[in-house]
């Protein structure tokens with residue numbers, strides 16, 4: 001019997017680089033620097049992807065989408081998240097809620113938090129009020145040129161769709 005619920009945890013970090021778009025949670029934010037990486041560098045979607053994969057004991061993001069694979073160069077990280085969600089469903093689960101703290105010195109996430117929550121909710125197919133997002137500035141960590149994302153997800157077992165109950169067959173006595 002599969003457990004009713006599962007949790008997953010993932011984290012990721014990327015370095016800021018000049019003159020590339022900044023994507024966080026599937027949303028492009030106005031900022032002079034973006035996050036470097038083989039894909040679009042979306043640190044939040046990567047942490048979420050690993051959290052989902054971990055929850056169903058699937059291989060991690062680096063194993064499924066190797067940075068040495070040219071297919072993922074500049075890729076939209078929503079593709080990685082979609083594959084993780086597919087594996088979650090195949091294992092018989094669906095997302096309930098996520099909590100994702102972000103650590104970055106700049107830009108301020110507050111003005112964009114609603115848009116990010118809506119986009120993440122859309123990607124995970126859960127309501128926006130089930131996406132917890134909190135941005136903090138990393139004090140004393142010496143990571144001002146990096147963005148760090150953590151992510152915790154809760155999954156619940158999906159009840160297999162039962163076939164509509166058939167009316168009981170009544171044997172008709174031969175008359």
Ligand SMILES: [Zn+2]
Nearest residue numbers: 012037043046
């Ligand atoms: Zn990453």
